Amino acid sequence: MSILSVNLKHLYQRRGLWLVYPLFGIVAFTVIKDPLEHPRAGEGEFIGFAVLPFFIGFLATLPQMEVLSKPLSYCLPGHRRVCRRYVFWTAITTSGVCSMLFLRYPDLAGGPLLLVVCSAFFAGLTFFMAGVLPAMVGMNAWIIFVIGPLTIIAGEHYHLNVVLERIIMGNVFPVVLVGILTSIAMWVWLGRAGLARRYCAAPWIGFIDTFNMEKLKRHTNARLGTKRGRFRKHPRPWVSKWFLGRMDKYDYRGPGRFFWGALYCTSALTVSRWQNILLFLPVFTIMFGYVGQATVAALVLVPAMLAMGRQPPVYSTMLISGGRRQRYTTTLWLAVTDAVLLCMGTLVISGLSILFARFMPTFSLEGHTLSFRPIDPRVAIVPLLFLPFASTMQLVFNRMPFLLFGALMLPLYVTMFLAFGWREHVKRLVTPVYVVSLLVASWGVFLLTLRHICSKWCLVGKRRMH
Amino acid sequence: MTNENAIVQMQGVSKRFGKTQALASVDLSIFKGSIIGLAGANGAGKSTLLRHIIGLYLADEGRCTTFGCNAAKLGPEELGRIGYVHQEGELIDWMKAGQLIRYVSAYYPNWNKELEAKYVADYEISTEARVGSLSPGQRQKLAILLAIGFEPELLILDEPAAALDPVMRANFLDLLLQFIQDENRTIIISSHILSDIEKVIDHLVIMKTGRILLDLGFDELRERYSRVRLSALSGELPGELPFTNVLDCRRANGEAILTVENCPPEQLQQQAESLNCRADIQTLPLEDIYKIVVSS
Numbered sequence: 002m003s004i005l006s007v008n009l010k011h012l013y014q015r016r017g018l019w020l021v022y023p024l025f026g027i028v029a030f031t032v033i034k035d036p037l038e039h040p041r042a043g044e045g046e047f048i049g050f051a052v053l054p055f056f057i058g059f060l061a062t063l064p065q066m067e068v069l070s071k072p073l074s075y076c077l078p079g080h081r082r083v084c085r086r087y088v089f090w091t092a093i094t095t096s097g098v099c100s101m102l103f104l105r106y107p108d109l110a111g112g113p114l115l116l117v118v119c120s121a122f123f124a125g126l127t128f129f130m131a132g133v134l135p136a137m138v139g140m141n142a143w144i145i146f147v148i149g150p151l152t153i154i155a156g157e158h159y160h161l162n163v164v165l166e167r168i169i170m171g172n173v174f175p176v177v178l179v180g181i182l183t184s185i186a187m188w189v190w191l192g193r194a195g196l197a198r199r200y201c202a203a204p205w206i207g208f209i210d211t212f213n214m215e216k217l218k219r220h221t222n223a224r225l226g227t228k229r230g231r232f233r234k235h236p237r238p239w240v241s242k243w244f245l246g247r248m249d250k251y252d253y254r255g256p257g258r259f260f261w262g263a264l265y266c267t268s269a270l271t272v273s274r275w276q277n278i279l280l281f282l283p284v285f286t287i288m289f290g291y292v293g294q295a296t297v298a299a300l301v302l303v304p305a306m307l308a309m310g311r312q313p314p315v316y317s318t319m320l321i322s323g324g325r326r327q328r329y330t331t332t333l334w335l336a337v338t339d340a341v342l343l344c345m346g347t348l349v350i351s352g353l354s355i356l357f358a359r360f361m362p363t364f365s366l367e368g369h370t371l372s373f374r375p376i377d378p379r380v381a382i383v384p385l386l387f388l389p390f391a392s393t394m395q396l397v398f399n400r401m402p403f404l405l406f407g408a409l410m411l412p413l414y415v416t417m418f419l420a421f422g423w424r425e426h427v428k429r430l431v432t433p434v435y436v437v438s439l440l441v442a443s444w445g446v447f448l449l450t451l452r453h454i455c456s457k458w459c460l461v462g463k464r465r466m467h
Numbered sequence: 468m469t470n471e472n473a474i475v476q477m478q479g480v481s482k483r484f485g486k487t488q489a490l491a492s493v494d495l496s497i498f499k500g501s502i503i504g505l506a507g508a509n510g511a512g513k514s515t516l517l518r519h520i521i522g523l524y525l526a527d528e529g530r531c532t533t534f535g536c537n538a539a540k541l542g543p544e545e546l547g548r549i550g551y552v553h554q555e556g557e558l559i560d561w562m563k564a565g566q567l568i569r570y571v572s573a574y575y576p577n578w579n580k581e582l583e584a585k586y587v588a589d590y591e592i593s594t595e596a597r598v599g600s601l602s603p604g605q606r607q608k609l610a611i612l613l614a615i616g617f618e619p620e621l622l623i624l625d626e627p628a629a630a631l632d633p634v635m636r637a638n639f640l641d642l643l644l645q646f647i648q649d650e651n652r653t654i655i656i657s658s659h660i661l662s663d664i665e666k667v668i669d670h671l672v673i674m675k676t677g678r679i680l681l682d683l684g685f686d687e688l689r690e691r692y693s694r695v696r697l698s699a700l701s702g703e704l705p706g707e708l709p710f711t712n713v714l715d716c717r718r719a720n721g722e723a724i725l726t727v728e729n730c731p732p733e734q735l736q737q738q739a740e741s742l743n744c745r746a747d748i749q750t751l752p753l754e755d756i757y758k759i760v761v762s763s
Contacts, residue, residue, distance in 0.1 A: 241569065320523075322547040322574045323543060324546055325522060325540070456539075459523065459525065460523045460524075461518060461524075462523075462524070
């Protein structure tokens with residue numbers, strides 16, 4: 002059996018991917034159903050040529066990354082070069098099959114049809130490589146679950162499917178040229194002598210690894226341990242000094258000391274990168290201003306990311322002098338602080354967007370315009386609503402990352418669903434009374450859950466519930 | 468000693484995790500000024516017991532008080548008197564060791580900076596190293612420093628020496644002996660390395676499947692079990708050896724090795740003389756005592 006065949010077998014041998022295949026099946030069915038059943042020209046129905054290679058490119062590269070990051074694979078004979086063959090073999094097959102969709106394109110035959118299929122093939126190659134890149138560069142495979150929904154929202158908002166279809170139809174030679182250049186660039190990049198060395202024993206998180214707490218911890222430690230890492234000088238000494246100074250202002254037994262201590266633990270790294278925050282504010286303003294309604298989805302995502310990325314003080318096994326009562330108040334005030342800061346951040350972005358709207362340009366592409374619109378300051382309520390929800394999920398599913406992830410992604414997908422299909426109904430529902438009721442309910446549930454955990458649950462160990 | 472003097476008192480404490488009975492009606496009193504060794508196989512309930520003492524776990528049944536306070540309601544006043552080195556070694560990985568020491572010290576008014584400096588120097592803790600990048604041994608040393616830096620009255624060590632090399636383990640045991648010089652202090656140490664803890668403990672608790680099998684002063688325990696090597700002064704050993712409370716008897720090369728319980732050395736000596744035998748009487752190492760208690 003050839004090395005390439007062994008690597009291709011990973012696509013069914015890796016059971017973690019089986020979880021993704023049903024999701025992929027739904028996406029594939031959605032994008033090929035219409036062009037096969039009722040093909041219509043110029044309506045963006047043929048977007049499958051781009052979407053499927055992108056996702057297949059991403060998914061198919063993950064097992065390769067898994068193999069490359071294992072130290073043993075570096076020494077396997079002939080294995081260092083197989084990655085390139087594997088990527089191109091799957092890319093050509095996928096793009097070839099997907100470009101066949103255009104054979105169903107109405108009122109197209111002969112030479113022009115051949116040219117369009119050719120154009121779709123090379124566009125498919127480009128999208129495939131665009132899927133390979135985040136899989137190889139991003140050190141955590143779950144990034145796709147963040148990129149995916151946001152791309153779908155932005156794509157739907159700007160009718161990217163229609164734009165892309167028109168580009169394929171009307172710009173055959175530039176598309177072919179871009180496809181060839183992208184493939185050459187990827188061929189060279191994947192053929193570098195140092196590629197296998199770069200990934201050998203590199204800390205990399207695959208799909209299923211996200212639920213392996215031990216591996217996640219090893220991954221974080223390995224990244225922190227690198228001398229040239231981004232966090233080499235973090236947290237900045239002045240940040241530590243400032244937080245410790247705040248702690249010292251309060252009594253040893255008082256809640257203030259525990260609150261500032263917890264805030265130090267959760268935000269010293271972020272505060273150390275204050276320049277990044279200042280940079281992100283205008284960048285996010287521009288992104289949200291152009292993307293429009295995706296802002297809401299992104300605002301749902303931030304509390305979810307906070308909940309996934311850190312341990313609530315209530316569950317700390319490092320014993321300090323705080324008891325259950327102190328853990329309760331600290332966790333509660335930390336959630337309130339997070340919500341207020343996120344709310345303020347959203348208001349700042351909204352304010353900046355009103356300012357930017359005066360001079361931001363409008364772009365036109367294939368008959369569609371991308372215009373910058375100010376962000377409604379009322380969306381600042383979103384983090385206030387979702388943060389207690391995310392914090393409640395974090396408390397309940399703290400040692401069950403798989404369920405935590407599912408529970409946190411749920412509101413994102415619900416938001417997407419509502420934004421697409423029920424927009425008008427939702428607009429009617431969003432009244433001040435409704436929002437305030439939801440606000441009270443979400444904070445109430447969080448408070449009750451936290452109180453129950455602090456008075457009834459075991460706070461450390463693998464099994465916490467009674 | 469009466470139970471009123473106990474700093475930790477557990478009465479009928481039971482804890483269940485699903486189908487696993489982690490603790491079953493545990494009664495235990497811990498008094499000031501002693502080093503208590505906690506021995507038991509994996510899953511015996513040692514860590515669960517220790518976590519009840521500091522209120523991280525709550526009992527399903529029974530009552531646990533620490534420093535006279537219900538363990539579930541321990542606050543800064545009581546927890547400020549307890550140091551805890553935990554099995555998981557969970558620390559704040561992104562901090563540098565020095566930053567973590569400063570952070571933890573901020574919670575204790577009585578943090579001893581001299582002790583900290585001495586410990587950092589003696590145990591070669593690199594304060595500039597990132598906690599997440601420390602070796603398991605270095606992490607363990609740091610965790611120990613964080614637990615003793617404020618000179619707690621009760622020091623709870625859950626598998627503290629597992630990651631330390633033999634030299635560091637010896638130093639660590641010396642440190643415990645220095646720490647206990649103050650008679651107000653108490654140490655509870657849970658460990659699998661019985662040869663280490665037997666050098667320092669004065670009380671032993673052995674656990675099995677959530678129950679306390681033995682709770683006894685270590686001197687008393689060592690007196691309870693003896694090993695006797697019998698060799699005939701002339702001729703052969705008699706076929707039957709009239710010793711009482713014999714737990715184990717092995718014969719080889721004209722000698723017999725007996726493990727006996729509750730037999731004073733004088734009595735053993737007298738009996739050996741009556742059989743015209745020479746008796747070498749030794750106390751049992753903790754590992755052997757542990758095996759006897761657990762298997763019985």
